[in-house]
Amino acid sequence: MKKIIVLVLDGFGIGAMDDVSVVRPQDIGSNTALHILKETHVHLPNLEKLGLINAMGTTTGSMKPSDTANFGSSKLAHYGGDTFFGHQEIMGTKPKKPFKMPFNEVIDIVEMNLKNKGYPTKRITKDNVSLLSIYDEVYIGDNLETDLGQVYNVTTSFDYVNFQDVKKIARIVRDSVEVARVIVFGGANVTKEDLVNAIETKNETYIGVNAPKSKVYIQKYEVEHLGYGVDHTTQIQTILYDQKLSKTAFVGKVADICANENGDSYSIVPTGEVLTKTIELIRNDKHGFICSNVQETDLAGHSENTQLYASKLLVVDEYIPQIINLLDENDVLIIMADHGNDPTVGHSKHTRENVPLLVYKKGIQGINIGNRDTLADVGATVADFFGIKKVNFGTSFLGKLLSN
Structure with a gap:
């Protein structure tokens, strides 16, 4: 069976996007790959051979461009720099x-819609902001661990x-x-008291259950991410099965955030277990x-x-x-990222960066697939590879890869 493998190095950007001065000024100057290579002097011979330096457009330390690499880069079409929306x-x-x-601004509509579906809700108020509870067993409020x-x-x-309910x-x-996003999750051996005692507020505006404090991560944790405007029936993994009965495998965090029915x-x-x-x-x-x-x-x-x-990159390289x-x-192998996460930029959040596209296909060498406008070009390339209906967004670069 012919196959295409996409390996996403989460947060491995190669330079701030042109729009960061307007949309994310805190990311100005970010370049995850360059700053890691410069600070650690790590040498990654296999990523080098596949064209990492070519994609970066900057030589640093002992790593050099590769004459045989098939490479390019991609902008992010999603807003910000996000693992969920990147995938x-x-x-x-x-x-x-x-x-x-904040959840407090939508609590009325959420409460009305839940009650219309037969769910009895009650409000729990702290520091003049409220979240919703159903039977003291389910809590609906702000996520306090990500961008508020x-x-x-x-x-x-x-x-x-149970999780289905x-x-x-x-x-x-x-x-x-x-x-x-709306993230739904839970764990076992968590009492009602654990949940209610983990309710916290931030800035007198946001209120939610502090997930680590609630103990839900400890035993039998399950999670599903529901994204805004995401219809998995139009995505490559669904189309591929519908048209070819070809199954998709997701490994790592992508398994938690992308539907794969x-x-x-x-x-x-x-990392070693993922690979x-x-x-x-x-x-x-x-x-x-x-x-x-x-x-x-x-x-x-x-x-x-x-x-x-750098130590995690070394594992990948090996x-x-x-x-x-x-x-x-x-077969085709694509190594890429979903956004940046520059450890040197002065904050601990994702950075809005271009990402590398390193492509391996036996017998094909020296192809520059250019700077793509969206990560969706990868999904479009997968569709093209299998000769199926294209996804709703993105442009295949398979033809460019096979042009020689």
């Missing part, structure tokens, strides 16, 4: 601009409510609001499209730790030959 974009979704607002006002959480304990509540919330998803965090699973899936030859996300690079960026980031050795002339 939806990769799958072929045209991002819609979400609104930013962009995400709402639906938090529960599976000791009282709480997802029904979350979909009502999703249909009621226009923020970027007809495929197989593996939620894994350690080992990817190799196993290539060998098993049951999936036409494999997308794997290396999350630990992004976590190192959030920690503002260049040495930790596994690349094992992946390439399993591919034949029919």
